[in-house]
Amino acid sequence: MERKIYLENTPLEKAINMFFEKAEGYIKYRKTEKINSQDSLGRMTASPVFAHLSSPHFHAAAMDGIAVKAEKTFKATELNPVRLKKGVDYVEVDTGNPLPEGFNAVIMIEDVVSVDNETVEIIQPAVPYQHVRPIGEDIVATELILPTNHKIRPWDLAALLAAGIDFLEVYKKVEVGIIPTGVELVPAGTVPEIGQIIEFNSHFFAALVKEWGGIPHSYDIVPDEYEVLKKTVEKALSENDFVIINAGSSAGRKDYTSKLISEMGELLIHGIATKPGKPAILGFIQNKPVIGVPGYPVSAYFVMDFFVKPLIAKLNFQQLPYAKKIEAVISRRVVSSLKSEDFIPVKLGKVKEKIVATPINKGAGVIMSLVRADGVMCIPQHIEGIEAGEKIKVELWKSLESIENTVVCIGSHDPLIDIIGDLLSSHYSLFSLSSAHVGSMGGIMALKRGECHAAGIHLLDAETGQYNIPYIKRYLKDNEVLLFHLVERIQGFLVQKGNPLNIKNFADLIRPEVTFINRQKGSGTRLLLDYKLKESGIDSKKIIGYNREEFTHLAVAAEVKAGSAATGLGIMSAAKAMGLDFVPVCSEHYDIAILKEYMNLESVKAFIEIIRSREFKEKAEGLGGYNTEKAGILYYEG
Ligand SMILES: Nc1nc2c(c(=O)[nH]1)N[C@H]1C(S)=C(S)[C@@H](COP(=O)(O)OP(=O)(O)OC[C@H]3O[C@@H](n4cnc5c(N)ncnc54)[C@H](O)[C@@H]3O)O[C@H]1N2
Numbered sequence: 330m331e332r333k334i335y336l337e338n339t340p341l342e343k344a345i346n347m348f349f350e351k352a353e354g355y356i357k358y359r360k361t362e363k364i365n366s367q368d369s370l371g372r373m374t375a376s377p378v379f380a381h382l383s384s385p386h387f388h389a390a391a392m393d394g395i396a397v398k399a400e401k402t403f404k405a406t407e408l409n410p411v412r413l414k415k416g417v418d419y420v421e422v423d424t425g426n427p428l429p430e431g432f433n434a435v436i437m438i439e440d441v442v443s444v445d446n447e448t449v450e451i452i453q454p455a456v457p458y459q460h461v462r463p464i465g466e467d468i469v470a471t472e473l474i475l476p477t478n479h480k481i482r483p484w485d486l487a488a489l490l491a492a493g494i495d496f497l498e499v500y501k502k503v504e505v506g507i508i509p510t511g512v513e514l515v516p517a518g519t520v521p522e523i524g525q526i527i528e529f530n531s532h533f534f535a536a537l538v539k540e541w542g543g544i545p546h547s548y549d550i551v552p553d554e555y556e557v558l559k560k561t562v563e564k565a566l567s568e569n570d571f572v573i574i575n576a577g578s579s580a581g582r583k584d585y586t587s588k589l590i591s592e593m594g595e596l597l598i599h600g601i602a603t604k605p606g607k608p609a610i611l612g613f614i615q616n617k618p619v620i621g622v623p624g625y626p627v628s629a630y631f632v633m634d635f636f637v638k639p640l641i642a643k644l645n646f647q648q649l650p651y652a653k654k655i656e657a658v659i660s661r662r663v664v665s666s667l668k669s670e671d672f673i674p675v676k677l678g679k680v681k682e683k684i685v686a687t688p689i690n691k692g693a694g695v696i697m698s699l700v701r702a703d704g705v706m707c708i709p710q711h712i713e714g715i716e717a718g719e720k721i722k723v724e725l726w727k728s729l730e731s732i733e734n735t736v737v738c739i740g741s742h743d744p745l746i747d748i749i750g751d752l753l754s755s756h757y758s759l760f761s762l763s764s765a766h767v768g769s770m771g772g773i774m775a776l777k778r779g780e781c782h783a784a785g786i787h788l789l790d791a792e793t794g795q796y797n798i799p800y801i802k803r804y805l806k807d808n809e810v811l812l813f814h815l816v817e818r819i820q821g822f823l824v825q826k827g828n829p830l831n832i833k834n835f836a837d838l839i840r841p842e843v844t845f846i847n848r849q850k851g852s853g854t855r856l857l858l859d860y861k862l863k864e865s866g867i868d869s870k871k872i873i874g875y876n877r878e879e880f881t882h883l884a885v886a887a888e889v890k891a892g893s894a895a896t897g898l899g900i901m902s903a904a905k906a907m908g909l910d911f912v913p914v915c916s917e918h919y920d921i922a923i924l925k926e927y928m929n930l931e932s933v934k935a936f937i938e939i940i941r942s943r944e945f946k947e948k949a950e951g952l953g954g955y956n957t958e959k960a961g962i963l964y965y966e967g
């Protein structure tokens with residue numbers, strides 16, 4: 330099997346146009362079916378629907394009271410009440426009852442004075458047909474209830490039934506075949522061995538298809554064998570309106586999808602100018618659309634969103650679900666490829682009047698970036714990147730109200746921030762926490778720019794040996810800042826189980842067999858390392874890997890776990906999380922800085938309450954490596 334190395338780079342808009350132009354003829358002819366009106370919610374009418382019955386189909390009392398002959402009441406006044414005889418001049422009726430023969434108005438029971446069991450008195454005349462719902466007030470038999478191409482809403486469904494329409498003709502729901510491919514895949518529910526991956530994309534796609542109004546049919550995992558894939562595609566085509574083939578879309582040795590589409594039908598496009606989503610495949614077999622969706626889930630989501638969502642909408646004769654967009658400022662610099670339109674999931678929060686977007690650009694394989702996202706931003710092609718503080722458009726995945734109730738905490742990474750976030754939303758259902766890890770200095774700068782409420786910081790001042798306060802004095806001198814203790818935390822070397830290289834102190838870092846993974850400039854851990862190196866007179870140039878940077882403790886731990894570095898400086902919880910050993914070397918202050926003006930926000934008050942809670946302290950102590958004695962104490966105002 331030859332590899333297909335060359336992928337096209339068709340701009341997204343062009344790809345969409347080409348694809349839907351070609352699909353146009355197919356989209357026009359849709360199958361219809363008769364369904365029970367009671368099950369018609371959300372379906373599209375395929376022909377006009379006319380009323381079988383009128384509603385009401387008899388004159389009906391509109392109020393509880395008495396049915397009268399209006400003429401007999403005309404003389405009634407307060408001074409000269411009119412008396413009416415039961416059965417002759419009036420009949421008792423309840424709302425909805427048919428108006429008895431010969432009667433033409435209803436008087437509300439509140440306006441009727443009972444004289445005896447057989448007689449009532451009234452002091453106001455009744456107008457003919459007052460409080461009567463005449464035949465056909467709501468619906469007249471034969472009138473148009475719903476036009477063609479109308480999506481049935483709850484009240485439409487009610488009107489259909491009221492008009493005596495028990496069955497109606499709707500378009501058949503689009504049926505979508507989903508074929509997962511790859512020998513490495515094992516069905517969800519299996520414990521995967523090394524090299525095996527749990528197959529979740531077909532379930533992910535099926536859920537998307539349902540959400541977008543289609544009926545998914547997933548097929549068994551197809552190993553990377555051309556003939557098996559061909560057979561499955563043939564079967565799926567015969568059973569569905571279109572087919573999605575998952576994975577095998579790029580340049581791997583067994584990436585067959587594009588070859589198969591060219592051989593069985595017409596390959597329209599292989600490769601679009603987006604990131605992620607680049608290896609998308611668009612084609613037609615027997616005139617039915619066949620879409621090759623990349624294996625990486627984030628890449629897959631965007632290809633589904635670009636092509637499958639509108640295709641389902643068109644085949645269902647429905648409008649695309651409305652995507653709400655807002656303007657936000659971006660909290661940190663994002664570099665972007667000149668060759669592609671970049672789609673990046675973001676976390677959102679509102680600080681003062683600004684909506685702040687923090688990009689979660691973790692790569693196409695990280696499904697958690699979608700789980701954590703509140704929206705998606707797009708950087709157009711031919712733009713190299715966006716600077717922190719610039720405005721961007723964001724597609725919203727969450728209500729503006731919940732974004733307004735989000736505490737934005739930007740700064741140094743610590744798993745405690747996730748714990749605070751979880752406690753905040755579990756104790757205060759309205760509030761949530763959005764955190765971004767950009768290092769302590771990044772947090773201070775975000776506070777200064779008004780892009781976060783709180784910053785998690787642990788900045789050691791090399792001159793004074795003091796934590797955080799000197800930095801606040803220097804960088805936030807124009808702001809009123811409150812500094813709260815969070816924890817004292819132990820920093821140490823993350824090493825393989827058993828510490829095979831026997832790394833004990835900073836001097837060990839320059840041993841030739843010790844490779845290092847560093848944290849990014851501006852992070853507190855980096856400052857701590859540099860301070861300690863200087864203190865011990867160690868030249869950082871002698872450390873192999875000093876220039877390799879990661880953004881979080883966990884990322885450092887992952888590098889050590891994978892063996893690409895022997896050690897890195899980090900916190901105990903990161904070592905524990907990755908099953909590594911931890912060699913403590915020093916402790917530091919991790920504090921929370923908050924601008925005073927945000928302290929009147931209920932969400933920020935709740936955030937502080939959580940930090941002070943016993944539950945938080947217990948959870949933090951449980952992780953190991955933290956002293957929470959002073960958590961939540963305000964110790965500096967500047
Ligand atoms: N040399 C090149 N390599 C890659 C390129 C390239 O242009 N040249 N493109 C990269 C990009 S971009 C993407 S996106 C991926 C797309 O990969 P494929 O669509 O070929 O998919 P696989 O390689 O088979 O799988 C990728 C990844 O996804 C996992 N996967 C696949 N199916 C499922 C499923 N049903 N459930 C869960 N996970 C699934 C699979 O195990 C792999 O880990 O290619 C890059 N490579």
Ligand code: MOO
Nearest residue numbers: 605606607628693
């Ligand atoms: O589509 Mo790939 O996901 O560009 O990374």
